[in-house]
Amino acid sequence: MSTNYEIPETRVLAIASHVVYGYVGNTMATFVLQSLGCEVSAINTVHYSNHTAYKQVKGRKTTAEEISELYEGLKQSNLTDFDVLLTGYTPSAEAVEAVGRIGRDLKFHANTKPGSFFWVLDPVMGDEGRLYIPEEEVPVYKTHLRNADLILPNQFEAELLSDTKIRNLDTLAEAIQILHRTHQIPHIVITSLRFTESGTTVPYSADYDSGTLTIVGSTARADHTPRLFRIDIPAFPVFFSGTGDMFAALTVARLRGAVFEAGVNKAQRWVSPDDVPSTELPLAKAAEEVLASMQAVLRKTYAAWDKERKLLDEEMGDVRAGQQSGKEGMSQEKMRRHLRLTKAAEVKLVRNVDDLRHPPDSEKYKAQEVIVHVGQSVGQPQPDELGITNLGGEGSQSAIHIDNTNQRN
Amino acid sequence: MSTNYEIPETRVLAIASHVVYGYVGNTMATFVLQSLGCEVSAINTVHYSNHTAYKQVKGRKTTAEEISELYEGLKQSNLTDFDVLLTGYTPSAEAVEAVGRIGRDLKFHANTKPGSFFWVLDPVMGDEGRLYIPEEEVPVYKTHLRNADLILPNQFEAELLSDTKIRNLDTLAEAIQILHRTHQIPHIVITSLRFTESGTTVPYSADYDSGTLTIVGSTARADHTPRLFRIDIPAFPVFFSGTGDMFAALTVARLRGAVFEAGVNKAQRWVSPDDVPSTELPLAKAAEEVLASMQAVLRKTYAAWDKERKLLDEEMGDVRAGQQSGKEGMSQEKMRRHLRLTKAAEVKLVRNVDDLRHPPDSEKYKAQEVIVHVGQSVGQPQPDELGITNLGGEGSQSAIHIDNTNQRN
Numbered sequence: 072m073s074t075n076y077e078i079p080e081t082r083v084l085a086i087a088s089h090v091v092y093g094y095v096g097n098t099m100a101t102f103v104l105q106s107l108g109c110e111v112s113a114i115n116t117v118h119y120s121n122h123t124a125y126k127q128v129k130g131r132k133t134t135a136e137e138i139s140e141l142y143e144g145l146k147q148s149n150l151t152d153f154d155v156l157l158t159g160y161t162p163s164a165e166a167v168e169a170v171g172r173i174g175r176d177l178k179f180h181a182n183t184k185p186g187s188f189f190w191v192l193d194p195v196m197g198d199e200g201r202l203y204i205p206e207e208e209v210p211v212y213k214t215h216l217r218n219a220d221l222i223l224p225n226q227f228e229a230e231l232l233s234d235t236k237i238r239n240l241d242t243l244a245e246a247i248q249i250l251h252r253t254h255q256i257p258h259i260v261i262t263s264l265r266f267t268e269s270g271t272t273v274p275y276s277a278d279y280d281s282g283t284l285t286i287v288g289s290t291a292r293a294d295h296t297p298r299l300f301r302i303d304i305p306a307f308p309v310f311f312s313g314t315g316d317m318f319a320a321l322t323v324a325r326l327r328g329a330v331f332e333a334g335v336n337k338a339q340r341w342v343s344p345d346d347v348p349s350t351e352l353p354l355a356k357a358a359e360e361v362l363a364s365m366q367a368v369l370r371k372t373y374a375a376w377d378k379e380r381k382l383l384d385e386e387m388g389d390v391r392a393g394q395q396s397g398k399e400g401m402s403q404e405k406m407r408r409h410l411r412l413t414k415a416a417e418v419k420l421v422r423n424v425d426d427l428r429h430p431p432d433s434e435k436y437k438a439q440e441v442i443v444h445v446g447q448s449v450g451q452p453q454p455d456e457l458g459i460t461n462l463g464g465e466g467s468q469s470a471i472h473i474d475n476t477n478q479r480n
Numbered sequence: 481m482s483t484n485y486e487i488p489e490t491r492v493l494a495i496a497s498h499v500v501y502g503y504v505g506n507t508m509a510t511f512v513l514q515s516l517g518c519e520v521s522a523i524n525t526v527h528y529s530n531h532t533a534y535k536q537v538k539g540r541k542t543t544a545e546e547i548s549e550l551y552e553g554l555k556q557s558n559l560t561d562f563d564v565l566l567t568g569y570t571p572s573a574e575a576v577e578a579v580g581r582i583g584r585d586l587k588f589h590a591n592t593k594p595g596s597f598f599w600v601l602d603p604v605m606g607d608e609g610r611l612y613i614p615e616e617e618v619p620v621y622k623t624h625l626r627n628a629d630l631i632l633p634n635q636f637e638a639e640l641l642s643d644t645k646i647r648n649l650d651t652l653a654e655a656i657q658i659l660h661r662t663h664q665i666p667h668i669v670i671t672s673l674r675f676t677e678s679g680t681t682v683p684y685s686a687d688y689d690s691g692t693l694t695i696v697g698s699t700a701r702a703d704h705t706p707r708l709f710r711i712d713i714p715a716f717p718v719f720f721s722g723t724g725d726m727f728a729a730l731t732v733a734r735l736r737g738a739v740f741e742a743g744v745n746k747a748q749r750w751v752s753p754d755d756v757p758s759t760e761l762p763l764a765k766a767a768e769e770v771l772a773s774m775q776a777v778l779r780k781t782y783a784a785w786d787k788e789r790k791l792l793d794e795e796m797g798d799v800r801a802g803q804q805s806g807k808e809g810m811s812q813e814k815m816r817r818h819l820r821l822t823k824a825a826e827v828k829l830v831r832n833v834d835d836l837r838h839p840p841d842s843e844k845y846k847a848q849e850v851i852v853h854v855g856q857s858v859g860q861p862q863p864d865e866l867g868i869t870n871l872g873g874e875g876s877q878s879a880i881h882i883d884n885t886n887q888r889n
Contacts, residue, residue, distance in 0.1 A: 080831075084500075089498075089522075089524070091493075091521045091522060091523050091550050091553070091554060092521045092554055092557075092559040093559075098522075101510075101511075102510075102511070102514050105511050105514075105829075105830045106833075108830055108831050109830065110830060111830075112500045112501045113498075113500060113507075114500050115498070115524075115527065118524065118527075118542075118546070118550070119550075119553070120549075120550045120551075120552075120553020120554050120557070120559070121553060121554065121557055121559060125557045127553075127556055127557060128553060129549050129550060129552055129553025129556070130546075130549065130550055130553060131546060131549075133527075137527070137539075137540060140529075140538050140539065140540075141500050141527070141528075141529045141538060141539055142529075143529075143538055144500070144528070144529020144530060144536075144537060144538030144539060145500060145501055145529050145530065147536055147538070148501075148529070148530055148534045148536060148819050148822075148823075149816070149819050149820070149823070150501040150502075150529070150530060150823065407558070410557050410558050411558070413557075414557075414558070414559065420514075421514045421517055421518065421519060421520075422489075422517050424515075
């Protein structure tokens with residue numbers, strides 16, 4: 072069964088990349104949001120021919136000045152009455168600063184009306200232990216965090232922002248606690264975690280396989296302690312670009328729907344009262360629908376990709392492009408195969424709108440509570456005084472206890 | 481009743497403007513095409529905060545080099561297997577040249593497979609007697625015409641491209657004949673014509689009113705004579721930006737559907753056999769559906785605009801912004817009113833997808849045949865030899881005869 076309430080009218084300012092071919096960044100987010108009935112104003116942070124998984128790209132980055140100027144253009148014509156700001160990949164520290172100013176300005180002007188503005192920040196910085204932005208951007212992102220209402224880091228980004236190495240659910244909860252408390256972020260979803268059977272995170276160097284992906288989310292209580300939920304989903308053995316952006320865009324729409332449904336749309340930063348359990352949070356309800364839509368679309372994408380792979384095997388023999396090799400290390404034939412497979416892995420979006428609008432089988436992706444007892448030493452506003460700069464270390468683990476008995480089996 | 485066959489899978493390269501707020505150019509075309517299931521790759525020719533009807537804009541133009549570079553990026557990764565090229569507003573002569581090279585290149589590579597590539601060129605140059613591009617762009621546009629398969633000029637643009645002043649249906653047919661014959665364009669739709677009761681065109685200086693708009697289309701016969709049809713639609717007493725782009729995008733999708741339906745998708749340039757009458761042309765069928773969708777969406781847009789206008793009258797009294805005055809001539813209050821009304825006139829797109837996908841009341845917008853007897857002196861490939869450089873003048877009118885008895889009353 073799908074909730075599928077109507078999404079309330081929503082005006083989104085989306086700041087992320089534009090590619091001519093394929094679906095990442097704003098190219099993904101715009102259509103996904105529009106399909107769910109949201110108005111989208113897109114400021115594009117790069118103008119590229121295609122995304123980087125092709126291993127070759129042409130185009131240019133938008134400068135910080137250009138981003139600011141476009142926003143000034145909106146302001147001078149009174150076109151900034153946005154309900155939501157969604158920010159993603161931003162290619163320079165200066166541009167991240169410009170985006171931060173936009174977020175602060177929108178927030179400032181919505182100040183008198185609690186809940187009337189909400190910033191979803193996808194801190195696109197890297198993945199699998201590897202940064203793909205200049206290193207000096209990381210501290211700039213950190214300064215924006217307290218203005219963001221929901222952040223959507225992957226595991227690596229959550230580690231960077233919380234200065235906490237995520238080794239297992241314990242350290243994950245710790246990282247989230249720090250983000251809630253030290254950085255004052257009310258809502259967090261950590262996307263695409265991978266755990267071994269013993270509950271530790273899979274090393275970044277491990278190969279993709281068709282195991283299980285876990286997302287963990289939380290909305291803070293009034294005392295900044297987390298309300299943690301998790302959803303496990305089957306992983307596909309292929310890398311699809313833009314899935315993070317798809318997750319973010321769907322989450323904007325579904326969270327807004329769920330927040331209105333729960334009647335907390337006028338609450339400060341859309342935070343539910345303390346007595347709402349984690350699995351009943353609008354964030355959890357939204358995530359269930361988001362993942363149901365994504366699984367349906369990605370299943371179809373995978374089928375199309377697999378068909379193309381088989382066709383290629385017939386045509387070219389088994390000329391496989393090494394997963395790790397750069398463009399330089401490839402023969403022309405391997406590169407051709409790589410390009411075709413990357414193209415085939417573009418998310419099959421426009422013909423699967425129904426899956427976006429009516430998430431199928433969403434009962435399969437139910438949020439499970441993760442009960443946590445959190446000590447007060449984790450994530451205090453003044454980390455240095457409290458000696459939690461080494462939060463990733465063993466010393467702080469005693470402050471947090473995870474009870475996983477409620478988990479999905 | 482609506483035909484509403486499924487649109488076949490379609491990959492469109494769309495080259496037009498991008499605005500952060502509102503719906504014109506690619507911002508309009510992308511969503512419209514995607515809603516109808518088409519894949520869209522968008523090269524943006526400008527990056528503006530909003531469209532020009534607001535009377536103030538910030539942002540930048542894309543250079544010709546940037547446009548070419550993005551296309552080169554697609555080529556190097558084998559991402560140029562487009563079925564349709566849709567080109568719109570392009571802000572400089574150099575950029576129009578760059579777009580022309582892209583069109584030629586795509587056409588060249590599709591050469592061996594008739595019907596596998598189709599260029600819809602919206603020659604966005606001006607309206608109502610006024611150019612809004614640099615004058616030197618006009619001849620550049622003319623050089624592209626012979627590579628275009630369908631052009632969508634408004635009356636003023638058709639006059640510019642055919643060097644023919646359109647005074648009535650006679651001279652209109654003449655202009656179309658020239659475009660078919662001299663410029664080798666198989667399909668033409670002239671959008672938004674206004675005729676007086678006596679059949680002459682309404683002068684450009686006349687005020688907007690809620691009269692009737694006419695579109696006239698034609699697909700050439702083998703001998704380059706036109707097969708003319710017309711569709712009359714009620715006009716709204718407001719200027720909506722982006723309707724030309726909406727028309728173009730819907731036409732791409734609907735024409736492709738109609739062409740497959742008629743089985744001429746593998747015919748050279750999608751031209752129907754000579755025995756197909758004008759009202760049975762795929763172009764006519766497409767236009768009926770396009771206009772049905774547009775009327776439905778614009779009716780809702782008008783209602784929203786009108787509501788805002790009444791609200792403004794209550795709030796501000798009757799402080800009307802003069803239709804013709806620039807930003808400078810306005811009081812702050814008038815400017816504020818102008819901005820709000822312009823915003824309210826943004827086409828209400830995302831919540832009316834059903835009107836795009838299932839054109840309502842399309843039986844109301846039936847194409848009517850316009851029977852024409854065309855002489856051989858109009859629109860020959862060598863205009864100078866044939867002495868038709870003054871085609872707009874009286875001398876050539878005898879070559880063409882319009883029989884309007886079949887027209888809708």
